[in-house]
Amino acid sequence: MADSSSWQDMGRVIRESIGLLGFWMTLRYLLIYMLSYKPFNDRSFDRRHGTNTGGMVPTSELDIDDQSTKWQSNLYLGSPARVTRHLIRSLNIDCSNYTFVDYGSGKGRVLFTAAEFPFRKVVGVEISRALHKSAERNLISYVGEALKSSIELWCGDARKYTLADDNLVLFMYHPFGPDILKEMLIHIQAAGEQNPERRILIPYLFSIGVSKAVFQEFPAFKLMRDELCVNNLYRWTLYELKTQQD
Numbered sequence: 388m389a390d391s392s393s394w395q396d397m398g399r400v401i402r403e404s405i406g407l408l409g410f411w412m413t414l415r416y417l418l419i420y421m422l423s424y425k426p427f428n429d430r431s432f433d434r435r436h437g438t439n440t441g442g443m444v445p446t447s448e449l450d451i452d453d454q455s456t457k458w459q460s461n462l463y464l465g466s467p468a469r470v471t472r473h474l475i476r477s478l479n480i481d482c483s484n485y486t487f488v489d490y491g492s493g494k495g496r497v498l499f500t501a502a503e504f505p506f507r508k509v510v511g512v513e514i515s516r517a518l519h520k521s522a523e524r525n526l527i528s529y530v531g532e533a534l535k536s537s538i539e540l541w542c543g544d545a546r547k548y549t550l551a552d553d554n555l556v557l558f559m560y561h562p563f564g565p566d567i568l569k570e571m572l573i574h575i576q577a578a579g580e581q582n583p584e585r586r587i588l589i590p591y592l593f594s595i596g597v598s599k600a601v602f603q604e605f606p607a608f609k610l611m612r613d614e615l616c617v618n619n620l621y622r623w624t625l626y627e628l629k630t631q632q633d
């Protein structure tokens with residue numbers, strides 16, 4: 388349900404759009420908007436599982452003290468479970484030999500979906516204490532079929548999280564801006580070089596120019612798959628870290 392300030396915003400958007408685009412063009416855009424899928428309003432997962440993973444938290448409202456980190460952090464928005472399942476199935480791996488990490492796990496929806504698969508472990512890494520707390524509450528309230536992996540929550544900056552010495556699936560739903568992504572790729576590459584035997588896969592959701600440009604600076608991360616979608620939010624790319632020994 389929209390609050391009164393968002394209705395006022397909507398009135399202003401419509402008035403100013405009519406001034407800019409004219410009545411008919413504005414009406415066409417409004418109809419498209421009304422018919423479109425709005426991920427922040429999608430409560431289907433929560434209705435089924437007794438959780439609260441919906442809504443959107445803009446960057447300005449994320450409780451992150453360090454301002455330069457804050458402005459390189461992207462908003463909270465949960466991925467649809469169907470999308471997560473598709474990404475995991477597309478990896479064609481034996482999940483029982485992998486640890487799954489969601490970098491920027493928010494309220495935890497991806498973690499529950501990943502735990503439908505028999506990963507060795509599923510870990511959520513989230514910088515916002517408020518979102519981390521929501522994920523903790525969701526872990527308690529979750530109802531549904533028994534999950535096949537255990538879920539761990541870690542609250543802090545993804546740059547400080549120490550990766551397990553295991554085969555890894557490092558899921559990212561466009562969590563940070565390019566400066567932090569660069570630091571993350573340096574960190575992940577260094578971890579991979581310490582144990583070149585293991586596989587490190589990164590399914591990157593909302594794979595847009597800015598993130599692709601960062602990955603291109605790191606040739607060790609090979610592009611394995613690149614899928615488009617009518618909704619840009621769900622275009623995704625799979626990278627695999629290939630160390631020199633491969």
Ligand SMILES: C[S@@+](CC[C@H](N)C(=O)[O-])C[C@H]1O[C@@H](n2cnc3c(N)ncnc32)[C@H](O)[C@@H]1O
Nearest residue numbers: 460463464465466491492493514544545560562
């Ligand atoms: C687009 S949301 C993705 C939520 C979840 N992974 C999903 O797909 O449902 C991005 C999340 O990344 C978190 N985030 C941003 N910067 C971070 C950082 N440096 N370390 C850990 N989490 C971060 C944000 O707080 C936000 O919850």
